[in-house]
Amino acid sequence: MENNEQHPEKTNKNKPKIFLLSALASLLVVAAISITIFQSHKNAAAHGGATAVIKSTCAATLYPDLCISTIKAAAPAAAAITTSKDVLITALNYTISTVERNYFTVKKIGARRKKSLTPREKTALHDCLEVIDDTLEELRESKTELKDYGFRNYTLADHKEKLMTLLSAAQTNQESCLDGFSHDGADKQVRKALVAGQMHVFRLVSNVLAIIKNLSDTEMANMKYSSPAERRLGEDEQRWPEWLSAGDRRLLQASTVTPDVTVAADGSGNYRTVAAAVAAAPSGSSRRYVIRIRAGVYRENVEIPRSKTNLMFVGDGRTSTIITGSRNVVDGSTTFNSATVAVVGGGFLARDITFQNTAGPSKHQAVALRVNADLCAFYRCDMLAYQDTLYVHSLRQFYTGCIIVGTVDFIFGNAAAVLQNCDIHARRPNSGQRNMVTAQGRADPNQNTGIVIQRCRIGATSDLRPVQSSFPTYLGRPWQEYSRTVVMQTEISNVINPAGWYEWNGNFALNTLFYAEYANTGAGAGTANRVTWRGFRVLTSAAQAQPFTAGNFIGGGNWLAATGFPFSLGL
DSSP: OHHHHHOHHHHHHTHHHHHHHHHHHHHHHHHHHHHHHHHHHHHHHHHHHHHHHHHHHHTTSSOHHHHHHHHHHHOSSGGGOOSHHHHHHHHHHHHHHHHHHHHHHHHHHHHHTGGGOOHHHHHHHHHHHHHHHHHHHHHHHHHHHHHTTTSSSOOHHHHHHHHHHHHHHHHHHHHHHHHTSOSSSTTHHHHHHHHHHHHHHHHHHHHHHHHHHHOOHHHHHTOOOSOGGGSOTTHHHHHSOOSSOHHHHHHHHSSSOOOSEEEOTTSOSSBSSHHHHHHHSOTTOSSOEEEEEOSEEEEOOEEEOTTOOSEEEEESOTTTEEEEEOOOTTTTOOTGGGOSEEEOSSSOEEESOEEEEOOOGGGOOOOSEEEESSSEEEESOEEEOSTTOEEEEESEEEEESOEEEESTTOEEESSEEEEESOEEEEOOOSTTOOEEEEEEOOOSTTOOOEEEEESOEEEEOTTTGGGGGGSOEEEEOOSSTTOEEEEESOEEOTTBOTTOBOOSSTTTTTTTOEEEEESOBSTTOOOTTSOOOTTEEEOOSHHHHGGGSHHHHSOGGGTGGGGOSOOOSOO
16 A cells, blocks of 8 residues: 555556456366365366265175275275276285284284193194184185286176185185184183174175175176286196196006105005105195005105195005094084094095094094185095084085095085085984084185085995984984085985974074075985975976086086096086
8 A cells, every 4th residue: 555655657557457357366266166165076076986886886885884994995986986897806905914914813812821721722722823814715705806807717797706716715704714713711711802803804805705796797708907917827727727737647547656755654665654654745835746655554644735736646456544633522623623634635536545534422523624715526435423423514525425424514614516426424422412413614605615415325334223213313403594505316225304404593594595406316315304494495406407517516527527526517
């Protein structure tokens, strides 16, 4: 104001310029406001679009609220989420990081309680850490599978099945961790400290599994993350080796096998124990590594670790080569750790061997063979024990020409397992016990797991037959809510109670399980007096039974021919 009074002429002369500048400034402000509003609307639209994608994708899961909160926590820049694929990858990455944190949480729990833990609790915690580590490997392999989409000679269905197999196993591991601890008794406090973390991971994996199951073929086909030019020569072959070469097929079909090493208890071989031969075997082998186990009784517990892939045990005959142990729950083991032989390394084969646990019916859970490895097959093998004989824990498994003998839940677990041409015999249990052939552990309706018994013979051992009326025997009972077992084209003797199946605990799982029978024969095959649960059904057509054949249920067309073992892909 003071300046205007001092220089009136200058002031009057600049008025048009001032007006022009003011107008321009006003336009710039309006433009800036408009741009801000436009960008805000654009961001809101993008965010709104992302929110819609997240909600629609998560709607297909069993835990949609958890799914939505997971994506928002893992991807604050929600605008980056434009497709269901983005939701899937974000959820998978978040789950992997959660499992990593959970691993160290469990280790801390063990360290804090170290002085007060019983030997059994220490074993259970060790089991828990082992299966959490398995979970990490399965989730990471799932991530690799997604990155490699389109670069393998597989159909979209094969890719999807592989992912669902890995994720079903990852879920099963959480249950296995908790199974080592009682709901009551001294170790229930340890279980209480673990249950929240394990079930949180179970639900996170469940959501990833549901998203994959519900992705369309078009969405699955667009899962390519890298171009072929970015791949190193041989990388794909190392990750997905040919399961067995033509040479392996000749090897397995031959009446005699040239082994890489020989185990002989009398010292005439390379090793005296099976465990020593396994320890010396190469890690990560892409070719078949054969361990010949000569006739003898090997009293030891053997684990084939994850690093020992493509191993094969060849015995001198099921009555001649016997690997036996006696770990059991009563004497302080966990069910998981009680296995005489545990297979974790993928692509394992065995023939002409007996796997045995001699703990007896009074020792409760005592496993002869546990398998939590993918693409494993057993031919002319015996699995002999009482309660929990064969633990088909997880992933894809095939058994042919085998003999499985036991009492309570003697074929159990949550693998995708097919048994063909096997003799499945109930034996005499303790007084007051009932025999259960199966106890299947499917805990999520999206898991591609179950036990299929096809073209087998279900009967009783010689010690049970004279007294079988005193010991009711059933085809199975539901260990978990979505238990799935199919018995088809099988000869069933009168050892099986006319009701066929037995409840686990009252009405638990009776509406949600899937128990089915198809085209069975024998005195115990009649279905007129079977249970009337909503989840039980009698299949009446080949079309209904076809999904449970080896060709469909475990993708046998891709790998069983390479085993050299007899099999049938269809009905």
